[in-house]
Amino acid sequence: MNMSAxxxxxxxxxxxxxxxxxxxxxxxxxxxxxxPKFERGLELAQKLQQRLKEIENKVVEIEKKFS
Amino acid sequence: xxxxxxxxxxxxxxxxxxALEDVVVEGEIDEFKxxxxxxxxxxxxxxxxxxxxxxxxxxxxxxxxxxxxxxxxGRPTLRNKGFFSFVVTNLQPAGEGALKRAFELxxxxxxxxxxxxxxxxxxxxxxxxxxxxxxxxDAAAYSDFLKVLGARQGGLQISFLHTQVQxxxxxxxxxxxxxxxxxxxxxxxxxxxxxxxGSLEDLQAFNxxxxxxxxxxxxxxxIVGVGHERDSTLAELAADLRASTxxxxxxxxxxxxxxxxxxxxxxxxxxxxxxHEHLQQQRQVIAAAVSILRTRTAVPQQRVQRQLESLSAMRxxxxxxxxxxxxxxxxxxxxxxxxxxxxxxxxxxxxxQLTRMLRSLSPEKxxxxxxxxxxxxxxxxxxxxxxxxxxxxxxxxxxxxxxxxRVHGTDHQKALAL
Numbered sequence: 019m020n021m022s023a024x025x026x027x028x029x030x031x032x033x034x035x036x037x038x039x040x041x042x043x044x045x046x047x048x049x050x051x052x053x054p055k056f057e058r059g060l061e062l063a064q065k066l067q068q069r070l071k072e073i074e075n076k077v078v079e080i081e082k083k084f085s
Numbered sequence: 086x087x088x089x090x091x092x093x094x095x096x097x098x099x100x101x102x103x104a105l106e107d108v109v110v111e112g113e114i115d116e117f118k119x120x121x122x123x124x125x126x127x128x129x130x131x132x133x134x135x136x137x138x139x140x141x142x143x144x145x146x147x148x149x150x151x152x153x154x155x156x157x158x159g160r161p162t163l164r165n166k167g168f169f170s171f172v173v174t175n176l177q178p179a180g181e182g183a184l185k186r187a188f189e190l191x192x193x194x195x196x197x198x199x200x201x202x203x204x205x206x207x208x209x210x211x212x213x214x215x216x217x218x219x220x221x222x223d224a225a226a227y228s229d230f231l232k233v234l235g236a237r238q239g240g241l242q243i244s245f246l247h248t249q250v251q252x253x254x255x256x257x258x259x260x261x262x263x264x265x266x267x268x269x270x271x272x273x274x275x276x277x278x279x280x281x282x283g284s285l286e287d288l289q290a291f292n293x294x295x296x297x298x299x300x301x302x303x304x305x306x307x308i309v310g311v312g313h314e315r316d317s318t319l320a321e322l323a324a325d326l327r328a329s330t331x332x333x334x335x336x337x338x339x340x341x342x343x344x345x346x347x348x349x350x351x352x353x354x355x356x357x358x359x360x361h362e363h364l365q366q367q368r369q370v371i372a373a374a375v376s377i378l379r380t381r382t383a384v385p386q387q388r389v390q391r392q393l394e395s396l397s398a399m400r401x402x403x404x405x406x407x408x409x410x411x412x413x414x415x416x417x418x419x420x421x422x423x424x425x426x427x428x429x430x431x432x433x434x435x436x437x438q439l440t441r442m443l444r445s446l447s448p449e450k451x452x453x454x455x456x457x458x459x460x461x462x463x464x465x466x467x468x469x470x471x472x473x474x475x476x477x478x479x480x481x482x483x484x485x486x487x488x489x490x491r492v493h494g495t496d497h498q499k500a501l502a503l
Binding site: 027028029032035036038039042043046047049052056059060063066067069070071072073074075076077078079080082084085 | 210211212214218222231234235238239240241242243244245246247248254257258259261262265269270342345346349350352353355356357359360363364367
């Protein structure tokens, strides 16, 4: 399974998006400076949505006898 | 027959007794004592008999009290001092009543320790991605949990640790699995322990003190969901979050993809809205600036236009003036010319008249009419009798010659009477 390498961390992505939104809501925007941030936000939203499109969960059984 | 030592005798008896292996004895507890927090002793009895029991506190994993019916697993042993003891390896309350009582006793004890305190509870991660699942692979709870989890979210990594969830082996396996999850699994977000419903006896592993303590000590946030809605085990109380069922554990653990998609869309919209609003504001600012610029630049433009217009009007007027004045000049020149000409004419006439008059007034004509001109010796015309003295020689001019005469006398009184 090559899904084990997860390049995108959902929690970090979501928190970063929330942070950008909160930041935008808290102040006046500077178009020049904020356009890259805005684009980053859109990218994050897209990645998060993409991640939620995954159907299967990966179950790995730990091969160990517990006693 | 050679004599045995006392020790040998005891050893021989114990060897014989060991053939009994582990015996399970059910009886009622009496004279229960914990000595120096190391040993536990009690009498196990029924209506007719009684036997002394012994176990270490490490093996004492439940809470019993006098009068409680228990099932003790152990080995009958003859001690060195010669008294008989039933060495217990496992002690379990027997029967529903005893189990309930044990449950209550342990609950009270652990509660007093603060093991179930709300302030010990940690929040679960918002978006767990790597989850350790501890349960039996044969249990319905296993498939229930995974089914509900899969319905809510995909792309999650689940490390499954198989253990027994019932019986004597369950508690040590659960403890070992918990330890393994906490120490060997990387980037673990949460641990989930689930088991389906059952009788209090079936769920006993989750009321086992070692299991409860292991749950409470888990370094990774943990959810325990055991049994049905009504069932409650102490392991659940010790967990960070208690799930009512295995399915509920999945529901509590991860938010549904619909809910998350909605939240993400909300964030996305908010982001886009902020930018849109900002652009709208900027557009208004620019529009206002353009409008200001327009009025500001329009003023000089108008002024220049006005000045150009007035300049043109002035030129026009000037041209007109020049034209008018030129005409006037011509006319004036003409008038002047005429006037001058007239004047000349008049002067010419006057001169003619004057010439005629002069001519008429010339001394020759006067002389002709009988008048004479008298001059003194210096040639000066004598106009008054006073300018002549007696004896003076004077010359009188006539129209046809002159005479000289000597003055005899003068009379100033007599004027010419004409």
